[in-house]
Amino acid sequence: xxxxxxxxxxxxxxxxxxxxxxxxxxxxxxxxxxxxxxxxxxxxxxxxxxxxxxxxxxxxxxxxxxxxxxxxxxxxxxxxxxxxxxxxxxxxxxxxxxxxxxxxxxxxxxxxxxxxxxxxxxxxxxxxxxxxxxxxxxxxxxxxxxxxxxxxxxxxxxxxxxxxxxxxxxxxxxxxxxxxxxxxxxxxxxxxxxxxxxxxxxxxxxxxxxxxxxxxxxxxxxxxxxxxxxxxxxxxxxxxxxxxxxxxxxxxxxxxxxxxxxxxxxxxxxxxxxxxxxxxxxxxxxxxxxxxxxxxxxxx
Amino acid sequence: xxxxxxxxxxxxxxxxxxxxxxxxxxxxxxxxxxxxxxxxxxxxxxxxxxxxxxxxxxxxxxxxxxxxxxxxxxxxxxxxxxxxxxxxxxxxxxxxxxxxxxxxxxxxxxxxxxxxxxxxxxxxxxxxxxxxxxxxxxxxxxxxxxxxxxxxxxxxxxxxxxxxxxxxxxxxxxxxxxxxxxxxxxxxxxxxxxxxxxxxxxxxxxxxxxxxxxxxxxxxxxxxxxxxxxxxxxxxxxxxxxxxxxxxxxxxxxxxxxxxxxxxxxxxxxxxxxxxxxxxxxxxxxxxxxxxxxxxxxxxxxxxxxxxxxxxxxxxxxxxxxxxxxxxxxxxxxxxxxxxxxxxxxxxxxxxxxxxxxxxxxxxxxxxxxxxxxxxxxxxxxxxxxxxxxxxxxxxxxxxxxxxxxxx
Numbered sequence: 001x002x003x004x005x006x007x008x009x010x011x012x013x014x015x016x017x018x019x020x021x022x023x024x025x026x027x028x029x030x031x032x033x034x035x036x037x038x039x040x041x042x043x044x045x046x047x048x049x050x051x052x053x054x055x056x057x058x059x060x061x062x063x064x065x066x067x068x069x070x071x072x073x074x075x076x077x078x079x080x081x082x083x084x085x086x087x088x089x090x091x092x093x094x095x096x097x098x099x100x101x102x103x104x105x106x107x108x109x110x111x112x113x114x115x116x117x118x119x120x121x122x123x124x125x126x127x128x129x130x131x132x133x134x135x136x137x138x139x140x141x142x143x144x145x146x147x148x149x150x151x152x153x154x155x156x157x158x159x160x161x162x163x164x165x166x167x168x169x170x171x172x173x174x175x176x177x178x179x180x181x182x183x184x185x186x187x188x189x190x191x192x193x194x195x196x197x198x199x200x201x202x203x204x205x206x207x208x209x210x211x212x213x214x215x216x217x218x219x220x221x222x223x224x225x226x227x228x229x230x231x232x233x234x235x236x237x238x239x240x241x242x243x244x245x246x247x248x249x250x251x252x253x254x255x256x257x258x259x260x261x262x263x264x265x266x267x268x269x270x271x272x273x274x275x276x277x278x279x280x281x282x283x284x285x286x287x288x289x290x291x292x293x294x295x296x297x298x299x300x
Numbered sequence: 301x302x303x304x305x306x307x308x309x310x311x312x313x314x315x316x317x318x319x320x321x322x323x324x325x326x327x328x329x330x331x332x333x334x335x336x337x338x339x340x341x342x343x344x345x346x347x348x349x350x351x352x353x354x355x356x357x358x359x360x361x362x363x364x365x366x367x368x369x370x371x372x373x374x375x376x377x378x379x380x381x382x383x384x385x386x387x388x389x390x391x392x393x394x395x396x397x398x399x400x401x402x403x404x405x406x407x408x409x410x411x412x413x414x415x416x417x418x419x420x421x422x423x424x425x426x427x428x429x430x431x432x433x434x435x436x437x438x439x440x441x442x443x444x445x446x447x448x449x450x451x452x453x454x455x456x457x458x459x460x461x462x463x464x465x466x467x468x469x470x471x472x473x474x475x476x477x478x479x480x481x482x483x484x485x486x487x488x489x490x491x492x493x494x495x496x497x498x499x500x501x502x503x504x505x506x507x508x509x510x511x512x513x514x515x516x517x518x519x520x521x522x523x524x525x526x527x528x529x530x531x532x533x534x535x536x537x538x539x540x541x542x543x544x545x546x547x548x549x550x551x552x553x554x555x556x557x558x559x560x561x562x563x564x565x566x567x568x569x570x571x572x573x574x575x576x577x578x579x580x581x582x583x584x585x586x587x588x589x590x591x592x593x594x595x596x597x598x599x600x601x602x603x604x605x606x607x608x609x610x611x612x613x614x615x616x617x618x619x620x621x622x623x624x625x626x627x628x629x630x631x632x633x634x635x636x637x638x639x640x641x642x643x644x645x646x647x648x649x650x651x652x653x654x655x656x657x658x659x660x661x662x663x664x665x666x667x668x669x670x671x672x673x674x675x676x677x678x679x680x681x682x683x684x685x686x687x688x689x690x691x692x693x694x695x696x697x698x699x700x701x702x703x704x705x706x707x708x
Contacts, residue, residue: 031516035382042523048530051521056514058385059523060408064378067370071338071382071390072514074366078337078388083516101378104371 002054004030009052010044014214016175016201017041020117021088023178027185028113030055032084033072037065037093040124041117063097065089066105069112077111084113084189091118091132094198095156106165106194113188113195116158119203127206131156134226135278136271137258139206144261149271154278162196163232169195171231175202176218180241184231191233200227208257220252225279228286240286249276314561318492323454323481324349326493327393327419330458332363333501334417334465337388340368340376344398345431346483347421351393365391373398377405377416384414385522387513389465392416395483396423399437403444409476410445410538412523415468415508416476417461418446422584422635423483424670432671433483434635435584439612439644445538447477447545448613450583454491456564457481459556462496462505466552469508473548475541480612482585484671496560504559542614549611567616569608570623572598576605578686579627581620581649582634583609586667586674590633593679604683609645617652624653629690630662631682633674633701637666642698661689667701678702 004025011018017040025032033056036042042059045052060068065087073085094102094116105112121139122128128141129151138150162170169191173181181199188195202209202217209217221227222241226249229241250272253259262268283289321329328350331339339358341351357363366383370376373394380390394402399420409416420438424430438448447467451457457479464477481487512520526534550566557563571591573579580590587608597604607623609616624630630653634645641647646664653662665682668674678701688695 030519033386033514033516043525046521046524048524048526048534051524053521054519056516056519057521058382058514059525060378060381060412061404064374064381064405067375067378068382068385070368070370070375071340071379071384071388072386073382074338074340074368074379075383075386075388078364078366079386100371101375104375107371108368 001026004054005045006052006054010047011040012204014204014211015040016119016203016214016218017117020115020175020181020199020201023175023181024086024088024115024185025055027182028084028086028189032086033058034086034088035059035065035069035072036087037089037098038062039090039093041088041090043124062093064101065093066098066112066114067101070105070108070110073110073112085111087112087114089114089116090123091116091120092122092130095131095158103165106162106167109193111192111194113185114197115185116196116198117201118198119201119206120155121203121206123203123206132158134275136262136275138261139258144265149265149268150261159196159198159232163235166235167196168193168234169231171197172200172227172229173197174200174218174222174227174229176215176222177229177241180229187231206258209255213255217252217255220247220255223247224249224252225283225288226252226275228282228288230286237286240288242290243283243288244290246283246289249279314494318494320490320492321495322349323457323486323489323491325353326454326458326495327461327481328353328357329495330461331391332357333496333498334389334462334505335363335498336365336391338366338368338380338383339391340370340379340383341392341394342370342373342376342398344373344395346423346487347393347395347398347419349487350419350421373401374405377402377409380416381405381409381412381414384409384416385412385514387510389469389508390416391418393419393421395421396425396437399441400425403441406441406444406446411534413474413538413541414476415465415474417464417468418476418478419457419461420478420480421483421487422480430670433485434669434671435480436636438478438480439636441478442613442644445475446613447475447542447549447611449477449479449549449611450609451479451481451486452564452585452587452608454486454489455493455562457486458493458496459560459562459564462501463552463556465508466505466555467545467548470548471511473541473545475538475545480584485585494562500559504556546614546616565608565610567611567619568623569610571606571608573605573607573623575603577603577628578683578690579605579607579624579630580679580682581607581609581630581632581645583612583645584635586633586635589674589676590679593676597680597683602683612645615648615652620649620652621656621658624660625656625658627660629660629686631686632662632664633667633682634664635666635668637669646698661694663689663694663696664698665701666698672702674701
């Protein structure tokens with residue numbers, strides 16, 4: 001099948017975002033209209049007069065994609081047209097600046113499927129902290145330093161916020177699990193009303209990992225339980241991706257430059273323990289481990 | 301408002317069709333007659349009655365529109381960007397802080413050439429917080445790329461809606477239009493109004509059939525970014541559409557007069573201007589007071605006339621040059637002030653006259669700010685000042701009208 005996001009776009013080699021978009025569009029099909037906010041996906045795919053989009057696409061502003069999609073969906077409803085309406089947005093526009101518009105779209109119950117490709121910082125402007133940045137992450141506005149381990153705050157729990165809006169379908173996904181991601185997109189489409197899917201999408205520039213390991217990094221996030229894969233249907237936990245061998249968080253952290261300081265600074269070990277506790281809490285909360293399984297404690 | 305004879309409707313018949321309604325109702329009714337596909341708005345005084353009436357029309361099944369009760373004015377205009385790009389005829393209304401909150405989207409909607417129509421129930425901008433009428437809100441948005449029409453009375457504010465759609469949706473224009481009406485003074489007043497009907501409006505306003513929409517059958521990209529090698533030309537095309545709108549606004553006003561028998565001027569209108577030595581230039585509802593005042597002054601032998609600005613953007617430079625060429629002095633009354641300079645209309649008007657042989661004093665008066673009444677005595681003061689400027693030279697280029705020195 002011809003990719004609905006054409007090759008030749010300007011995203012970095014190793015960027016997860018175009019892969020996420022193509023997986024979403026493979027599942028949604030060509031009968032889809034996409035709104036994206038200003039950000040990496042927009043500036044790498046639509047330098048006028050070129051466009052990589054083979055579906056109808058619109059960008060208005062940074063913080064209003066959910067509202068723009070609301071309007072598209074309302075117009076289609078009025079005309080009796082039946083197309084999928086998707087927002088595909090980064091974490092900055094989703095968890096921070098666009099929160100009001102998203103809350104409104106959820107609240108009004110528009111049949112809009114919102115996919116957040118989460119690379120855990122403002123990558124388009126140069127790796128600044130967003131409210132999706134995990135704790136202890138070094139970004140350009142929360143740099144590690146002599147008296148700082150990086151971002152001091154926890155990651156905002158956007159899927160829980162979506163569930164609190166009674167969004168009928170809420171899920172997390174990962175670029176490393178394409179079958180799972182496509183299935184979740186199809187399921188989101190099958191349930192009328194808004195949907196929210198937050199996809200882990202490593203950023204080679206902002207996370208600083210070895211070229212060619214994007215998918216590996218994303219898989220480690222899942223296998224360490226730092227990125228639990230789950231879905232909520234009508235407010236109930238309806239499924240999780242179980243982990244056969246739970247990896248220690250060091251395996252994930254040490255592969256990325258944004259956590260390098262944790263292995264070099266005095267007290268870094270304590271911070272790694274805090275992150276391990278977060279992973280353990282995810283494993284417990286979502287029941288990610290098979291009964292009787294034990295966590296793998298060594299690096300490999 | 302001048303009446304233009306129309307064969308099938310005599311004045312008597314027309315008066316029989318009139319109903320006494322609230323200004324907001326008249327506007328909402330006019331919107332209903334234009335059958336918008338999507339309406340999106342957020343409550344803010346003094347605009348709220350317009351959307352309340354529209355909601356009721358939808359609830360009663362009289363209007364088949366999607367009505368979005370959005371989370372902010374920012375979302376209101378953003379959702380209309382999406383709806384308009386999907387091919388919908390769109391409407392919103394707002395005022396003051398709401399318009400300010402929309403500011404970013406105003407530029408975007410205009411740049412994307414989406415023909416959205418919005419009523420602005422003009423109100424002052426905070427601080428200090430003030431819910432009453434002036435024009436600071438829409439004048440502040442004059443550079444956003446929207447066409448701005450200012451209404452003198454309720455009938456004009458209502459009749460401007462189908463005209464606004466006809467201008468905005470014209471393939472040669474494709475530019476959003478703001479219809480500005482004075483908050484409270486026009487939105488909340490009850491006046492006899494001739495209400496439009498869907499059938500009449502359909503004869504005047506063709507259905508909206510945009511060439512470019514979001515359609516999976518024919519995928520198009522909306523809102524691509526333009527680098528320095530393209531940006532200037534796209535901005536030029538917007539500017540050029542405004543230039544074409546100068547003719548379009550006139551044409552549509554004439555077509556409206558032919559269909560409905562009502563004329564408010566095209567880009568501008570004039571009142572007792574033919575032999576006027578002193579010309580007042582202004583916009584909005586204060587025109588009614590000024591006309592009454594001019595009648596009295598004329599009866600006293602004073603040669604005073606009026607130019608009403610109906611289209612503030614595009615700015616009617618040529619029309620103003622023509623209208624003011626024989627005047628001896630011009631006084632601008634405007635409900636805004638550019639803090640750090642002077643009234644915005646005063647600056648625009650002086651600029652329009654600068655490269656012409658018309659060398660006359662032009663003075664300005666910010667007035668009615670935050671809803672202060674502009675009285676007959678105020679108008680007389682303006683005319684006195686203008687005559688003094690003509691006879692003895694300009695003393696002050698700008699003066700805050702009815703400034704309470706005791707409070708300073």
